Amino acid sequence: MIGVLIVTLTALILGTILVLTDLLINKKDNNEEEFLKRLPGYNCGSCGYGSCNGMAKEMLKNIEAYKKCRPLRGEKLKEMEEYVEKLK
Ligand code: SF4
Numbered sequence: 001m002i003g004v005l006i007v008t009l010t011a012l013i014l015g016t017i018l019v020l021t022d023l024l025i026n027k028k029d030n031n032e033e034e035f036l037k038r039l040p041g042y043n044c045g046s047c048g049y050g051s052c053n054g055m056a057k058e059m060l061k062n063i064e065a066y067k068k069c070r071p072l073r074g075e076k077l078k079e080m081e082e083y084v085e086k087l088k
Helices: 002-038 052-061 063-068 074-087
Strands: none
Touching: 002 052, 002 074, 052 063, 063 074
């Protein structure tokens, strides 16, 4: 009886950890996609991250990195600033 209880509790704890980990990973992926949508997409590399994909990945660590993107101007820049502000 106690063995069943221990196995059930262990499964419940591991299941909870898996769900929370998945939620965190998916949130990170979603943010990366959202950053990428708001970048110019020129892949010029002048930001130092090699491509817009590289920049989007860098923004997961340093959300202010988009400021190194010189081609990001006007309406796109405004969209990025508004999106970043919501995440703060
Ligand atoms: S500078 Fe901007 S447009 Fe150029 S690769 Fe970096 S993020 Fe993309």
